[in-house]
Amino acid sequence: MLPAPNRLRERSDFTSAVRSFGGCRAGSRLLVVHATSTGARAGLPPRVGFVVSKAVGGAVVRNRTKRRLRALVAQRLDGIPASVDVVVRANPLAGQASSRELEQALDPLLRRVVKGLGGVA
Numbered sequence: 001m002l003p004a005p006n007r008l009r010e011r012s013d014f015t016s017a018v019r020s021f022g023g024c025r026a027g028s029r030l031l032v033v034h035a036t037s038t039g040a041r042a043g044l045p046p047r048v049g050f051v052v053s054k055a056v057g058g059a060v061v062r063n064r065t066k067r068r069l070r071a072l073v074a075q076r077l078d079g080i081p082a083s084v085d086v087v088v089r090a091n092p093l094a095g096q097a098s099s100r101e102l103e104q105a106l107d108p109l110l111r112r113v114v115k116g117l118g119g120v121a
Helices: 011-019 059-075 092-096 099-116
Strands: 024-027 031-037 047-052 084-090
Touching: 011 031, 011 047, 011 084, 024 099, 031 099, 047 059, 059 084, 059 092, 059 099, 084 092, 084 099
Parallel strands: 047 084
Antiparallel strands: 024 031, 031 084
16 A cells, blocks of 8 residues: 555646656556656655546456555555656556556556656666
């Protein structure tokens, strides 16, 4: 589970992370990862949010997918620099993927967006 200070909660934070001109995006057939550096939050821990639409599946499938992604990202928080907001968006195929497949899709995407922001991955 993600600690409370590491969670994106506000719609405006999600929007700024996804639509930021200074941000970075990387995608695969299962996931799309958006990241942006938030200078206004300098020194604060990274925050992560998840977007899993109805296209992924019913409520049970969506919630299972979110839980799996949340657990994977929680293990990788140390690799995300401070003051960075990350949004992980699940594509429709993510609902049918195993935890291992989600992990294999997530790792290179996270590395790519952190590197694109100028961080060290």
